[in-house]
Amino acid sequence: MSTHIHRRFWLSLGWILVLLVMWLSLTTNPHPLDIQYNDKVGHLLAYATLAFWFGQLHPRRLVVVLACLAMGGSMELLQGLTDYRDMSLADMFANGCGVALGWLLARLVPDFFERLEAFLP
Secondary structure (H helix, E strand, C coil): CCCCCCHHHHHHHHHHHHHHHHHHHHCCCCCCCCCCCHHHHHHHHHHHHHHHHHHHHCCCHHHHHHHHHHHHHHHHHHHHHCCCCCCCHHHHHHHHHHHHHHHHHHHHCCCHHHHHHCCCC
């Protein structure tokens, strides 16, 4: 994996994404749209984004996959400890599918940030 000119920038944005997913996982009302399966699609997209993003930045993608799976499971367990959210195996499954999708995309487009950096000053 080549060195990214803007690595700190990409890492910072990635950690902001992690915090956003954590906040959305633990907030009292995370679903502004009332669409069937909206939350499963949200889980899939959130964890696909995280796995893809950090898969671009970390040379050992297995570490990224395991970290994303651990985060998804932890967020579901924490939801079960609140009195306003429920732990869901279906959500955990959607998280895992998202991680798998993000891993696959990171493998298919391993130079995503290099391509983006061509447009940055």
